[in-house]
Structures are given as C-alpha cells and as structure tokens.
Amino acid sequence: MNFVYDRLLGGKNGAIGFAVLAVLILVILPLGLDLFRLNLVGKYLTYAFAAVSLVLLWGYGGVLSLGQGVFFGLGGYCMAMFLKLEASDPESTKIQSTPGIPDFMDWNQLTELPWFWAPFDSFGFTMLAVIVIPTIFAFIIGYSMFKRRVGGVYFAIITQAIALIMTVLIVGQQGYTGGINGITDLKTLNGWDIRDDSSKYILYFINAFMLFGVIIISRYILTSKFGRLLLAMRDKEDRVRFSGYDVASFKIFIFCISAAISALGGAMFTLQVGFMSPSFVGIVPSIEMVIFAAVGGRMSLIGAVYGTLLVNYGKSAFSESFPELWLFLMGGLFIAVVMFFPNGLAGIWEKHGKKWLGCIQKMQCVNAVKVMIVNKRASRLETVKE
Amino acid sequence: MSKKEFALYIEDLTVSFDGFKAVDNLNLYIDKDELHVVIGPNGAGKTTVLDLICGKTKSTAGSIKFQDTELTELSEHEIVHAGVGRKFQTPSIYENLSVYDNLEVSYPKGRSVFGSLTFKRTEEVDARVREVANEIFLGDFLEMEAALLSHGQKQWLEIGMLLIQDPQLLMLDEPVAGMSVKEREQTAELLKRICKGRSMLVIEHDMDFVAKIAHKVTVLHQGKILAAGDMQAVQNNPKVIEVYLGH
Structure with missing residues (x-):
C-alpha cells in the first residue's frame, strides 16, 4: 500500500494532483463538452504522452530531444498501417486496378503490397510494433549518440535533423507511405467502427487511462534510484561516471522509454483522429511538444498534461481568429516561459x-x-x- | 624494481597532447595502507596522472596495473568497479540532491539500469549512509540540500561519496582547497583514518598539510619525477628547492 502511495502516486501532493487531473479528464470534461470538443481534447491528450516523455527525458535527464514527433509519428503510422490494410479489403477496393492494396499504392502504380506492410495485417504484430519499432529506432539513435558522448545542443540539433529527414522520407516515398496526405480513410479496428460516437467515447477513455498508466510508470522510474541518478547526471555527469555508472546506458534507456511513450500517444492519435500524416512527425510538432512540456513544467508529469491542454486550447481558440499570428505567439510563449518561469505552470x-x-x-x-x-x-x- | 608486491604499478606512463608530453615516462608504485602525496608546481602533470589512472584521459604509452588489473584498457566505470575512486579538484557533488541522496546515489549497489530501477533503501544501505556521513562530519546535515553546504563540507561530501564505495585506491585532487584551518585539521585526521586497508594518492599544495599526512611524497616537474621519498628528504632536496624557489 505504501509502495503504491509513495512510489506510484508520489506521496500526498502527487496523489492529490493525480486525483484532480483524473476528475478533470474522466468526469468534468466528458460531462461538460460536446463530442466534437471532447474528441479534440482526446487528440490533445495524445500529445500529452509526448509531453510526459519529455519530462522524463528533458526535465529529469537533461537531454533535449527536438525529435519526439518522429516517435509519435512512428507509433501513429504503425497503427495507421494496420487500420489501412483492414480498410483495403478486396471487396471495398474492387474498383482499383489492383484490389486489396491501400488506395494510395494503387494511385502510385504499385501492384503488390510492399514486404514491410505485410506483417501489419496482424493485430498482435501491430500492437507490438507500435511500441517496439520506435523503441528500437530510439535505441539506435541513442546508442550512436550517447556512446560517443554527444549531448546538449548537438543532440538536440541531430534529433531535429532526424525529424526533418523522416518527413522528407515519408513525403518522398508516396507509394509506400501515402506521401504528404498521409494514411487516410481509416475505418475499423478488428471490425469495430472507430468513427461512430460511442467508439469515440470509448477511445477517449482508453486514451485517458493509458495516459494515467504512463504517468504512474514514469513516477515509478523517477522515484527510483534511476530517477535520482538522472538528476545527478544532469548536474554532474562526470561525477556519476566516476562513481561507477555507465552514463550512456542510462541515457539510452530513458531515451527509449520516452520514445515508447510518445509512440503510444501517436497510436492513440491515429485511432481517435482517423488518419496519420507527416505533419505530425516533423520539426514543428516536435518543437510544439517541447513547448507543451515547458509551459506545463518540465519537472512535473502532471504539469506537462495541463501544459499540453492549455497550449492546444490556446492554439485552437487563437488560430481560429488569427491563424498566421499563432506561431509567433507560440514562439514568444516559449521564450517567456523559459526566461521567467523555467519550471512552467x-x-x-x-x-x-x-x-x-x-x-x-x-x-x-x-x-x-x-x-x-x-x-x-x-x-x-x-x-x-x- | 624490487621484489615487493605493490597495489598500484604505474610503469613508463606517457601521454602526449599534440607532441607536448604532459606525463613523460612516469614510474610510480603505491603500497597498500600507503598515503602517497604528489606535489609539484603548476602544470607539472599531477592532475593528468589522476586523469590517466581513472580513465578520463587515455595514455599514449605505458601501463597502469592495479591489483593485477590493467586499467588503461578499461572504460571509466569499469575502472571504478575495479576499486578506484577519484575526487575532483573542484568539489563535484549533486547540488540538487540532499546530502543523504548524494551518498545513497553513490552506494555501490544498483549500478546497472535495471539494478537502479529495482534498488531498495534497505536498512543496510541506510546504516551505511549514516555511518559514512558521521565519518565525514556531516551526520547532522543529512537532509540538507548539498548546494547549501560550505565549500569545505562539499569537499568532505565528495570524499564521503567515494568512501561509501569502499575503493581500494582512493585518489584525491586538492582535498583541502578552500578549507579553514580547523577544517584542514579535521581533514588530516579523516585521511589518516580512512587510509587504513587501502592505498591513497593525494595531490596537494599545502605543505603543512602534506607534512601531516604523507607517508611518501613524489615531486613532479614537467611530467617527470624530480624527487621521491619521505617529506623530510624531499623538502631538503636541492633540485626541489630549485624548482619551487628558483628561476
């Protein structure tokens, strides 16, 4: 009991914060908002996964990744590939020149399903891939960076470059990825229509509970010795190294965890929004995720969720009237937060x-x-x- | 070389930075229970020697053998696992953490990623943390944030963070820098106490302090050994006087 209270909820303050957030997300918002708005909140909450992952990686680990969108996108694309294959059964695609493959492949003169699409026919494989593929990708990046002691600004720049490369790749390989439009027209998950009202409610709650699960797991990590070592590394990396710890493996681990969390958010995004496109992979969404975490407070798992909701609310409210000003406002907000409120809300x-x-x-x-x-x-x- | 068994053998150790030899063909042997002090003018290569032993700098040639383990081939954390602890010149502690956490984080259990995730604060760990804290005169400051300690206390804390790992070779780079006279005395007592059962290598400038603690003294000058022996002999060595006072 004590373990659950102290380690998973974070003691009295953590438990209260958690309870307030849970009431807001599970009771107040579903009761107070119409389905359209609630679905929007659900979408924002998928970004909150990425913001929480940045609390771990950036707030505690001191490693700024400007490429969380890559993992968010990978998770989302894995999910989208499964849904797209399900939506492209030969019956509903019989007007294509090659029935049974996704429509955008047909438009790009592909005549058979590419080999890397084939396994996404399986639901089990897809569920695994949503987590495992981004994690492996993060491991490769992390291993090659952290073992060579690349850190700080250089790491941030490289992750940003990866985000850019990823977008270019997805857009360029239209026949395999759906290009700039992304993967659209997703309909059912194992025969369950994800577009009707009841499933939108269900997905919203599944998403919320998964977010709580992620926060609890993150809390466990941060209250363990691992969490204190993260802080120690951020402060005096050499001291940790010369106290007998392999600093690189700790950084690789937290980078992989943060990738997996972001990917989970991406997969939930695809399910709730009904499509996935490169515009959620690149530099801008990746930086937005950092801003969510910064505004909410990069040392607070719960704060990151509020930051995400608030900034996104501001974004939709503000960009409805002044769409072209929003980016400037967001940049200004980021600078203001970093300068005056380094720990955010x-x-x-x-x-x-x-x-x-x-x-x-x-x-x-x-x-x-x-x-x-x-x-x-x-x-x-x-x-x-x- | 004598038949005697040493704990640490440094032989023909050389490191050159773009042709400049910071340490040049150095030979140094340290015994168990020995407190060895290295002195020398600025730029003599004292800190570089410590860097080489703990793996921060890779040697160009030569060997460092500690308890039959060749250290030059190991990475930094493996060298620590081999029983080598090193204090840095400026106190290097985790300012954001409490004194207790500083010590606990340094406790040599749960050193792998998964080990640290499942690490538990057992009574054994707690007792050890308190024992070390008392030894370094910080028993009453366990809950204090390390950033709020005085400079001297920070030095002690870093020594404590090494002690908790019970290293067989303890290397201290200027442990009494920034300390008051009283703190220096306490530190001298501390070093004499903790030297038992291990080897120690200390860099220090304060000659009174060196005279108090040193079993053996080595004088480095331009990466080479100028003189070695007990404090008395070294202090009276004309070459040493020349280097320190001449020019």
Missing part, C-alpha cells in the same frame, strides 16, 4: 499556488475555531439558563 503552482491554498485552509481553520468557540459559549449559556 507547475513551478508557479509550487511557488505561489500552494501558499495561497495554505492561506485558504488556514482561514478555514480560523473560522472553524471561531465557530467552535461560539458554539461552546452558546451551549454554556444554555446550561447556565437551565
């Missing part, structure tokens, strides 16, 4: 919110004591009267 809450809350509690205490005294006096008076 969570930091502001820690610094001021708690004091404020404490004040209210104190006042309530004072009031309670006053009421008690008054009551006592009253009862005493009554006894005297009697």
Whole structure:
C-alpha cells in the first residue's frame, strides 16, 4: 500500500494532483463538452504522452530531444498501417486496378503490397510494433549518440535533423507511405467502427487511462534510484561516471522509454483522429511538444498534461481568429516561459499556488475555531439558563 | 624494481597532447595502507596522472596495473568497479540532491539500469549512509540540500561519496582547497583514518598539510619525477628547492 502511495502516486501532493487531473479528464470534461470538443481534447491528450516523455527525458535527464514527433509519428503510422490494410479489403477496393492494396499504392502504380506492410495485417504484430519499432529506432539513435558522448545542443540539433529527414522520407516515398496526405480513410479496428460516437467515447477513455498508466510508470522510474541518478547526471555527469555508472546506458534507456511513450500517444492519435500524416512527425510538432512540456513544467508529469491542454486550447481558440499570428505567439510563449518561469505552470503552482491554498485552509481553520468557540459559549449559556 | 608486491604499478606512463608530453615516462608504485602525496608546481602533470589512472584521459604509452588489473584498457566505470575512486579538484557533488541522496546515489549497489530501477533503501544501505556521513562530519546535515553546504563540507561530501564505495585506491585532487584551518585539521585526521586497508594518492599544495599526512611524497616537474621519498628528504632536496624557489 505504501509502495503504491509513495512510489506510484508520489506521496500526498502527487496523489492529490493525480486525483484532480483524473476528475478533470474522466468526469468534468466528458460531462461538460460536446463530442466534437471532447474528441479534440482526446487528440490533445495524445500529445500529452509526448509531453510526459519529455519530462522524463528533458526535465529529469537533461537531454533535449527536438525529435519526439518522429516517435509519435512512428507509433501513429504503425497503427495507421494496420487500420489501412483492414480498410483495403478486396471487396471495398474492387474498383482499383489492383484490389486489396491501400488506395494510395494503387494511385502510385504499385501492384503488390510492399514486404514491410505485410506483417501489419496482424493485430498482435501491430500492437507490438507500435511500441517496439520506435523503441528500437530510439535505441539506435541513442546508442550512436550517447556512446560517443554527444549531448546538449548537438543532440538536440541531430534529433531535429532526424525529424526533418523522416518527413522528407515519408513525403518522398508516396507509394509506400501515402506521401504528404498521409494514411487516410481509416475505418475499423478488428471490425469495430472507430468513427461512430460511442467508439469515440470509448477511445477517449482508453486514451485517458493509458495516459494515467504512463504517468504512474514514469513516477515509478523517477522515484527510483534511476530517477535520482538522472538528476545527478544532469548536474554532474562526470561525477556519476566516476562513481561507477555507465552514463550512456542510462541515457539510452530513458531515451527509449520516452520514445515508447510518445509512440503510444501517436497510436492513440491515429485511432481517435482517423488518419496519420507527416505533419505530425516533423520539426514543428516536435518543437510544439517541447513547448507543451515547458509551459506545463518540465519537472512535473502532471504539469506537462495541463501544459499540453492549455497550449492546444490556446492554439485552437487563437488560430481560429488569427491563424498566421499563432506561431509567433507560440514562439514568444516559449521564450517567456523559459526566461521567467523555467519550471512552467507547475513551478508557479509550487511557488505561489500552494501558499495561497495554505492561506485558504488556514482561514478555514480560523473560522472553524471561531465557530467552535461560539458554539461552546452558546451551549454554556444554555446550561447556565437551565 | 624490487621484489615487493605493490597495489598500484604505474610503469613508463606517457601521454602526449599534440607532441607536448604532459606525463613523460612516469614510474610510480603505491603500497597498500600507503598515503602517497604528489606535489609539484603548476602544470607539472599531477592532475593528468589522476586523469590517466581513472580513465578520463587515455595514455599514449605505458601501463597502469592495479591489483593485477590493467586499467588503461578499461572504460571509466569499469575502472571504478575495479576499486578506484577519484575526487575532483573542484568539489563535484549533486547540488540538487540532499546530502543523504548524494551518498545513497553513490552506494555501490544498483549500478546497472535495471539494478537502479529495482534498488531498495534497505536498512543496510541506510546504516551505511549514516555511518559514512558521521565519518565525514556531516551526520547532522543529512537532509540538507548539498548546494547549501560550505565549500569545505562539499569537499568532505565528495570524499564521503567515494568512501561509501569502499575503493581500494582512493585518489584525491586538492582535498583541502578552500578549507579553514580547523577544517584542514579535521581533514588530516579523516585521511589518516580512512587510509587504513587501502592505498591513497593525494595531490596537494599545502605543505603543512602534506607534512601531516604523507607517508611518501613524489615531486613532479614537467611530467617527470624530480624527487621521491619521505617529506623530510624531499623538502631538503636541492633540485626541489630549485624548482619551487628558483628561476
């Protein structure tokens, strides 16, 4: 019990924060929003996976990745490939010159399914691939970077370059990937229609519970010795190395974990939004994910979720009226947060919110004591009267 | 070389940076239970010797053998696992963590990724952390954030972070830099105490301090050994006086 409370929920403060977030996501938002808006929130919450992964990697590990979109995208594409194959059965694609393959392949004169698409026919394989492929990819990048002690700005630039390369690759290989349009017209998951209203609700809740699961696992990692070592490495990498730790393997591990988490978000994105395209892979979405984490607080798993919701809310509210100004505003927001609130919303809450809350509690205490005294006096008076 | 068995053998050790030989054909032997101090003017190559032993710098030639393990072929963390601990010149501690966490993170269990994920704070770990904290005079500061310690206390903490690993070779780079007179005395006592059962290699400039702790002294100059022996002999060596006071 103690283990669950201290290690998984993060003690009293962590548990309260977690409970508040759970009530917001599971009760308030589903009751207060119409399905269209709720589906939008569901989409934002898939980005929150990436933001949480950046708390681990960047906030605690000190490794800034500007390429989380790559893993988000890989997870999303794996899911999309499965759904696309299911939607492209020979019956519904009989007007194509080669029935039974995805429509964009047919448009690009492909006559058979590429070999790497074939295994995505299997649901089990796809579920595994959603996690494993991005993790292996992260392992390869992490191994080649961290073993050579590439870090800091250089790592950030390289991950950004990878995000760019990935987009170019996807767009360029139209016949295999659906190109700039992405993989669209996804319909069913194992025969279950993902487009109707009830399934949208179900997917929203599955997504929410998975996000909570990810937060709990992340909390476990951060409260273990591993978590303290991450902080130690961020602070004095050499001291950790000369205390007998293979620093590179720790960084590779946290990079792989963060990739897997982002990928999970990507897969849920595809399911809820119904398509996947390169515009969720490249540099801009990757940097947006960093901004979500920065605004929410890069040292706070829960804060990252709020940051994601808030920035995305601002994005849709603001870009409806001034679409071209949004990017500038977002850049400004990022600079402002980094300069004035390095720990984001969570930091502001820690610094001021708690004091404020404490004040209210104190006042309530004072009031309670006053009421008690008054009551006592009253009862005493009554006894005297009697 | 004598028949005597040493703990650490440094033989023909050379490192050159673009032709400049920072350490040149160095031979150094350290015994168990021995506290060996290396002194020398700035740029003599003292810190480089420590860098070479702990693997921070790769040697150009020569060998470093510690308890029959060749260290020059190992990576940094493997050298630590072989029983070598090293304190850096400027106190190198984790400022964001408490004194307790600093020590616990250095505890030599759970050193692999998965080991650290499943590491548990057992009574044994807790007792060891407290024992070491008392030894380094920080028993009352366990919950304090390390950033708030004084400079001298930070030096002690880093020594403690090494002690908790119980290294067989302990290397300290200027352990009393920035310490008050009283702290220096305490540190001298500490070093004498912890030297038992292991070898120690210390770099220091403070001659009074060196005289207090050293079993043997080696004077380095331009990457080479200028003189070696006990403090008395070294201090009276005309070559040493020349290097320190001459020019």
